[in-house]
Amino acid sequence: MRIDQALAWAVQQLEGGESPSVDAKVILANILEKSLTFLFTWPDKPLDALQITQFKSAIARRKKGEPVAYIVGKRDFWNLSLFTSPHTLIPRPDTEVLVEQALNWANENKREPLSICDLGTGTGAIALALASELPHASVVGVDFQIGAVELATRNAESNNVTNAQFLQSDWFSALTGQSFDIIVSNPPYIEETSPYLNKGDVRFEPKTALTSGVDGLNDIRYIVNRSPQFLKQGALLAFEHGFDQGDSVRNLLLATGFSNVKTVKDYGENDRVTFGCWL
Structure with a gap:
């Protein structure tokens, strides 16, 4: 043949x-x-x-129906080639919008030194993309799955990214006493009963990385409420979320005291990333 x-x-x-x-x-x-x-x-x-x-x-x-990324064990994201695992989400192009918004903020604010935290890092895609573009920044990615921490560390090594480290942490649990200029997260945000969970590649991805309560916002609520303790003055908090959650995430940020709150669209013109500054 x-x-x-x-x-x-x-x-x-x-x-x-x-x-x-x-x-x-x-x-x-x-x-x-x-x-x-x-x-x-x-x-x-x-x-x-x-x-x-x-x-x-x-x-x-x-x-x-098994995802190609799991079959070949790799997926390209940003300027990186990342190893994948059935224990983590597959990096998707729309998540690059979150990277773009964090980079825009970093380039506009020019903080030195710059500290960044990626909550629920999975493959390390977001953390490593930011670290590769901001070589003078200090980046930490956390995940409650030790397998994800090991995978992200492997991806850092394979892409020669030296300014990112990865820790096992249930959101902020291992970050006591630390503060950051930027916190980014692509947390679980799908409703537990969503029919989307039975379609396409998502069927093979870990449900713990996908679903978050009845409305899909449990983890985002938790991060919004806890993040002020870990943000420096004027720092950025930015999320990826569902296409129909922009209004809800903006309201959560505004109700907690964030300013300059904004939602931006992904490459398919859907609401995808919402961010605000802690003043």
Whole structure:
């Protein structure tokens, strides 16, 4: 079986999925340890028996709905290549909006030294993206799952990011006495009964990283209420949240005393990130 034949077979197997052709190419490129360009350049290159077996097994997993990021064990985010795990959320492009807003604030305020905390860091995506763009900043990412802490640490090492560290912490529990210029978080924010939990890749992701009470806001409420103890004067608190939660998150921030509260949209024009300053 050649590369082009393998891809044609895989697309047929995955017919009806969201992106059969893209999925097949990403999976095959990973097995061959080559770039996507290689697949176009050498379509008639034959696969060996082991590669065919691995490819068929991976396509079978994808056909059952397992996310490509879990099958290949990696996902690109920002300027990083991150290892993934079924114990953490898969980094998504819309989360880059949260990184952008934190960077905008950092560039406008130019605090030295700059301290940043990422709550519920998962793969470390947000913390590592900020650390890579702000090499003079001190970044800490926390997660209550020790597996996530180990994964984020591995991602820091593989991307040569040296100004970020990761700690096991139930939100602020391991941060007593510390204060930050920026706190960012992509916390669980889906309603426990949401039908979204039974669709697509989300079916395979850990529910503890997805759901947060009846209205999806339990964790955001907790962070908003506790964060003033860990924020410096004028510091930024910024969240990723659901497309229909902008009003609620703004109201939570305003009721707690935050100022300059604003919601920005993601790349699909949905409310996605809300932030405010603690004065």
